[in-house]
Amino acid sequence: MKFVKMHGCGNDYVYIDGRVYHVENKSEFAAKMSDRHKGIGGDGVVFIESSKTADCKMDMYNADGSRGMMCGNALRCVAALTGAETVETLSGVRPVTASGDGLFTVDMGSPVFMPNPLPRYPIHIVNMGNPHAVMFVESAANAPVESLGVEIERLYDGGINVEFVNVLNRCYLNMRVWERGSGETLACGTGACAAAAAAHRLGLVDKTVDVQLPGGMLKIEIRESVYMTGNAVKVFEGELLC
Numbered sequence: 001m002k003f004v005k006m007h008g009c010g011n012d013y014v015y016i017d018g019r020v021y022h023v024e025n026k027s028e029f030a031a032k033m034s035d036r037h038k039g040i041g042g043d044g045v046v047f048i049e050s051s052k053t054a055d056c057k058m059d060m061y062n063a064d065g066s067r068g069m070m071c072g073n074a075l076r077c078v079a080a081l082t083g084a085e086t087v088e089t090l091s092g093v094r095p096v097t098a099s100g101d102g103l104f105t106v107d108m109g110s111p112v113f114m115p116n117p118l119p120r121y122p123i124h125i126v127n128m129g130n131p132h133a134v135m136f137v138e139s140a141a142n143a144p145v146e147s148l149g150v151e152i153e154r155l156y157d158g159g160i161n162v163e164f165v166n167v168l169n170r171c172y173l174n175m176r177v178w179e180r181g182s183g184e185t186l187a188c189g190t191g192a193c194a195a196a197a198a199a200h201r202l203g204l205v206d207k208t209v210d211v212q213l214p215g216g217m218l219k220i221e222i223r224e225s226v227y228m229t230g231n232a233v234k235v236f237e238g239e240l241l242c
Contacts, residue, residue: 003033004081005040005235007072010186010215012235014040015081018047018059030061038062040238043182050084052095052148055084062181066159072189072228076104080232091129105229108190111197118155123162124198128226131160132194136204140166140174161188165195167204173211184213189228191193196220 004015014033016023016150023029032038044062051057058078059067070091078087079096087094095107113125123133133152137143143164152162159180166174173193177188192211199205200222207222219229 001240002237003040003240004237005042006077006081006233007215007235008076008187008232009213009230011071011073011188011219012042012186013060013071013074013077014042014045015077016045016047018049021042023047026035026059026061027065027067031063031065034063043179043185044074045069045123046071048078051088054086054088056082057088060089061151062179063183064181066181068130068181070190071133072106072108072193073187073232075106075189076232079104079106080132080234083222089129091236099229101227102231102233104187104232105227108193108226108228110225111194113201114196117134117157118152121152123152124197124202125160125241126194128190128193128197130190131156132163132191132197133160134163134165136199137164137166140164143176145178145184149184153180161191161194163188163191163195165199167199170204170206173199173205173209175211175213177213187213187230189218189230192218193220193226193228197222197226201203222240 001021020113049057091123099105114125126132149162164176179192180186196209209220211218221227
């Protein structure tokens with residue numbers, strides 16, 4: 001079975017062409033392959049499948065084997081691998097265009113702002129195809145990402161991604177993220193969109209924002225939808241022998 005390892009801003013996944021290779025238990029396979037010591041290593045596994053509504057379908061699983069609904073960084077990598085201009089996800093079909101210089105722009109859809117069910121935490125709930133708890137902090141670098149991320153993820157029904165966001169100016173955010181099912185990752189595309197959307201709604205930033213994550217930069221534009229631009233980098237490819 002052949003595979004490709006790719007990352008978008010450091011958010012790394014193992015990519016399998018499900019149109020060619022059949023995996024019986026995708027959840028178990030994803031957990032095994034994502035292990036950074038005993039497997040290939042990654043934030044999860046993405047299976048590229050056929051689609052009746054788009055050029056292809058992205059079926060993604062987190063590092064713990066749980067199924068993911070949407071991942072903007074993985075979606076760019078799928079487009080880079082396949083040349084797809086539309087990608088089906090569990091959160092709907094997403095258009096994607098090559099922007100040149102290895103960059104891809106994805107129409108991520110409109111943010112849905114929801115009530116905070118955990119009022120003791122100063123979080124803003126934003127759904128970008130998957131749920132996010134955006135927390136504005138004085139320093140993303142010093143934020144208790146792991147301890148508080150785990151706490152909020154477990155308390156939120158169904159789990160949630162948690163963003164720790166520092167607003168540096170009206171065009172620039174610094175952010176770290178705790179992803180449900182994967183832990184702290186170097187980047188989260190939907191999380192960057194959620195953070196920019198929440199900050200814009202509060203009047204803290206303009207419509208175009210650069211979001212700095214530990215793994216790199218994402219450009220977020222808030223129009224009728226939220227548009228995300230970032231890289232898609234092939235790390236290596238190989239073949240599983242067992």
